[in-house]
Amino acid sequence: MSAIAHESFDGALVVKTMGREAEETARFAVRAGELRDALISVGRLRGVFDPMLETLPSLGTLAVLLVGAWRLRQGQVTVTELVSVAFLFTVLAFPVRAIGWVLAELPRSVAGWERVRRVLTAEGEMPYGAGVRDAHGRPATLRFDSVSFGYEDAAVLTDVSFTVPAGRTVALVGPTGSGKSTIASLAVRLVDPGSGTVFLDDTPSHELSAASLAETIALVPQVPFVFDDSVRANVTLDRPGVADEDVWAALRMAQADGFVASLPEGLDTHVGERGATLSGGQRQRLTLSRALAGRPGLLVLDDSTSAVDPRVEAAILASLRSADPPVTILVVAYRRATIALADEVVYIEQGRVIATGTHAELLATVPGYTDLVTAYEQAEAERERERAFEEAL
């Protein structure tokens, strides 16, 4: 019920633009109706059982008194005995009622316990090692060694191996659903491989401590997340040692300093829930600044500049590549210009590395790659035409 309400409010824009308000309201009404019916039947049951539980002890006392009075007349019991038994019965009334309450609460508690137990026994907490990468501020080398990964039974990645040398930029290219975001998650150890190893420098990433890992790597996810807070808080995330100069430096590198400077309160401007007051491209650049502010040794960009225009994207990549100290970059990219900026390209299809090499080499030797990049380029040209058309209007 609360899940549906949450979804309806969250997806309000979709619901409204698709004209599905009535259907969404009906979906909510069905669930609300179900909840109401359930509560009514609970009320009915309680209406029957509660009075019964209340009257039972009194009926018992009445029976004791009747039988007792009869046996008293026959001289089988004394007045003292009768009064004692009747008194004991009234004393018993409370515990009997308490048992009723317990029985009534039991199903609810069992259901609650089941939920708590599921949380308490949840597995999958990642064990971290004690390894520390004492090279903060230096670019890291990322190496996938025969990595395979699957969700449940479905294999997503098979025997993936590639290296991003320290300070270099590697573009990850592949059709939709080929496993690019999965590789990004593995690179920053959001998940562990089913087999094979992800190395950071020469250390398997699972041997590093959580703190060292967080200091070394930064992921800018495919879908940016912006907190309902100020620009400053969104960039620093309360990490110690990130001063305002660092925030501005990160914003500059992400080509976000311009729009932040023009906000009414600069760094103190609140950006609204999920960054609602920002444009899509501004949100992406803000999340990129957040990743840069920690001065990571490895930056993983999962299609994280798709909403900024190609010129700005090229400027961002250029400034990242000339960053001082340098940073290692693994970038999931679609635009030909972006891909061409990378030192090397890893091309994947259906979770397997098909080819590795420079953009020019792959264009010359891998037909699938050429097709994909050409298709991207056509889509991009289309979008560029639309943009120009809108500007001309």
Ligand SMILES: Nc1ncnc2c1ncn2[C@@H]1O[C@H](COP(=O)(O)OP(=O)(O)OP(=O)(O)O)[C@@H](O)[C@H]1O
């Ligand atoms: N949480 C999940 N549970 C089950 N399967 C998943 C999950 N996440 C991804 N997959 C599957 O894994 C495969 C690879 O997904 P992934 O997100 O890595 O693709 P991608 O290359 O990033 O695609 P895109 O270009 O569309 O972002 C897909 O077939 C997808 O359906």
Ligand SMILES: [Mg+2]
């Ligand atoms: Mg993806």
